[in-house]
């Protein structure tokens with residue numbers, strides 16, 4: 001995603017209220033030493049389909065893909081040299097939680113996260129795959145980010161200030177930054193291979209995939225968002241916006257793919273820190289962004305390393321997001 005549409009990209013203020021997770025950090029301290037940090041995988045016997053900013057994707061036969069969530073973290077569009085312990089496991093297990101919880105709304109690509117159920121060709125890598133990997137149905141992905149916005153934030157806020165609209169949707173006047181929108185908005189963008197994603201209208205989207213698929217993608221995206229944010233709200237997290245990807249499986253069915261409702265694909269705010277008229281701190285990347293704003297770095301690669309205390313505080317935040325949303329401890 002880009003400056004126009006990227007979620008969770010605006011630098012945030014430091015919060016003084018977000019201390020609840022420290023009380024449970026003892027449990028995590030033990031785990032901090034146990035799990036391996038994986039910033040990069042290189043399984044030379046497998047075909048690498050894509051190395052994303054965070055996830056490495058391998059072919060697993062003709063019908064399946066293996067998606068490995070690493071511990072890489074990016075900020076200001078740069079991958080940082082310091083990995084974040086447990087981050088990959090959090091991303092994989094949160095996605096699994098949402099796929100399971102939302103499967104009555106739409107089928108999804110998840111086949112299994114259990115190593116024993118994965119193909120033989122993956123078994124020799126199982127130490128590295130454990131708790132951070134998904135075997136999924138391979139699909140033809142629609143080249144769109146199905147963005148849903150529930151709050152006036154990021155590029156949507158900038159759009160509104162300039163035009164009174166967000167991606168072509170006219171809104172009431174007098175809204176403040178971070179206000180909840182009267183209704184969640186579906187604001188799709190093209191998935192650019194390189195560089196900036198571009199917001200597109202539903203008419204433009206229909207020209208690619210047809211009216212029926214466009215209506216389906218909008219309705220399903222809005223339902224997924226509404227149901228997820230309602231759950232998150234009861235757990236102290238506001239999902240300000242998020243993006244979904246969909247693909248067509250071998251039977252021609254449209255299914256939810258990629259990751260779902262993770263901190264990397266969404267803008268999470270702590271309900272405790274939420275106020276309008278400001279950009280509330282990012283639930284997960286607040287310490288990273290605050291730190292990077294204090295040092296002399298021009299936001300161009302290479303990004304500087306993070307001090308251990310910033311990396312550890314960020315780990316705690318990812319663990320907290322997982323614990324709050326799922327109500328369970330991370331498997332790691």
Ligand SMILES: Nc1ncnc2c1ncn2[C@@H]1O[C@H](COP(=O)(O)OP(=O)(O)O)[C@@H](O)[C@H]1O
Pocket residue numbers: 050051052053054055056057065109136137138139140141245247257258259
């Ligand atoms: N079920 C699937 N079938 C085919 N491609 C998929 C599927 N699920 C995810 N993908 C693709 O895998 C890639 C995941 O890489 P990711 O780490 O998200 O990269 P990026 O940095 O582009 O976000 C994306 O290109 C996504 O479209």
Ligand SMILES: [Mg+2]
Pocket residue numbers: 052258
């Ligand atoms: Mg992605």
